[in-house]
């Protein structure tokens with residue numbers, strides 16, 4: 001009797017493991033057919049922090065103190081990655097543009113140093129070409145509107161350098177958009193969303209073919225952009241508010257608007273956004289995928305791990321090698337092959353193609369070359385060449401900006417945490 005019971009348990013355990021193995025093998029098959037495209041990875045920021053961007057002193061095969069290295073990328077079947085070109089908010093009104101350009105440069109150099117493993121990519125077609133060659137398509141996203149110093153020209157030049165999304169804010173307001181912290185009441189609302197210049201920036205991004213990223217922005221900005229943009233938008237690394245009520249996450253009514261917009265929300269794995277606690281596991285992350293599917297359909301979801309931008313990741317998703325385990329979990333939960341492939345990358349490809357199509361319909365629209373009104377960017381580190389001479393009384397610098405910068409500096413010290 002005892003013996004039979006043991007046998008039963010052993011058989012049950014065997015059955016359980018072999019089903020788990022089947023899901024994993026099934027996941028790997030799907031990932032060989034459709035590219036996994038992740039919306040946000042901060043390895044470039046780790047290269048800045050640990051090596052001051054000195055790639056000669058880094059071996060991306062053996063580097064093992066980060067979530068990301070080349071072996072883990074291969075094991076995780078990471079086919080395409082938007083690498084974040086990030087400069088902390090305390091560089092706003094200082095050297096944010098230089099810092100950002102250096103991050104764009106280090107992404108370019110990373111692709112040059114490992115040409116067998118990475119391919120710089122700037123279009124939906126590039127992603128598919130890299131996938132066919134078993135290389136990780138490397139796209140660039142600038143994380144934070146402060147990186148363009150309120151300048152359309154700077155944004156356009158960044159596009160020329162390969163940047164394909166702009167996250168409208170990081171965790172600080174810009175002169176033209178509010179960030180998510182205004183919804184926590186730890187920062188005052190400054191613009192009620194986007195200013196007129198902010199709205200013009202959206203139109204300019206539509207014209208250029210740059211994706212608009214709504215992670216990190218205030219709820220009002222989310223809604224205004226969804227009403228303004230001619231092209232689908234993304235949340236490159238945000239989870240769902242219904243499951244974890246953190247203001248970095250996306251509320252259900254916005255999820256529905258994203259569905260109408262044909263955009264996507266790429267799920268962030270950061271524990272604090274997944275469970276609103278310090279601990280989380282793979283199954284908790286899968287809950288966010290299920291929730292987006294329930295509210296807005298599987299055409300509205302994607303992966304946005306935020307690896308190397310956070311200090312805590314869920315058990316079972318310890319680094320970029322673990323994506324197949326999450327895919328296996330979705331299979332276990334009854335996701336169909338088509339739904340999985342959409343989530344993996346087909347949704348992002350659809351968004352990207354739509355963005356490229358909108359760009360192509362706007363080729364006869366000229367660039368927006370009207371600078372931001374001077375009074376909106378009065379700060380000690382900006383000169384006013386080109387603007388009409390001001391009466392001297394109007395030249396008093398604004399006091400708002402420095403106070404804001406110092407608040408934000410506190411939040412964005414050294415480690416990123418989102």
Ligand SMILES: *[C@@H]1O[C@H](CO)[C@@H](O)[C@H](O)[C@H]1NC(C)=O
Pocket residue numbers: 064
């Ligand atoms: C890398 O680190 C992980 C723990 O974070 C460890 O399990 C693994 O063995 C390490 N790999 C190498 C090649 O050192």
Ligand SMILES: *[C@@H]1O[C@H](CO)[C@@H](O)[C@H](O)[C@H]1NC(C)=O
Pocket residue numbers: 132133134
């Ligand atoms: C990519 O990898 C697959 C599976 O490992 C292999 O069959 C295929 O030939 C490779 N393609 C290229 C272009 O290396």
Ligand SMILES: *[C@@H]1O[C@H](CO)[C@@H](O)[C@H](O)[C@H]1NC(C)=O
Pocket residue numbers: 275280281282283284
């Ligand atoms: C994951 O964590 C949740 C609590 O957030 C718990 O209920 C669940 O059992 C855990 N799952 C696994 C597989 O550990």
Ligand SMILES: [Zn+2]
Pocket residue numbers: 143215216237309418
């Ligand atoms: Zn972020």
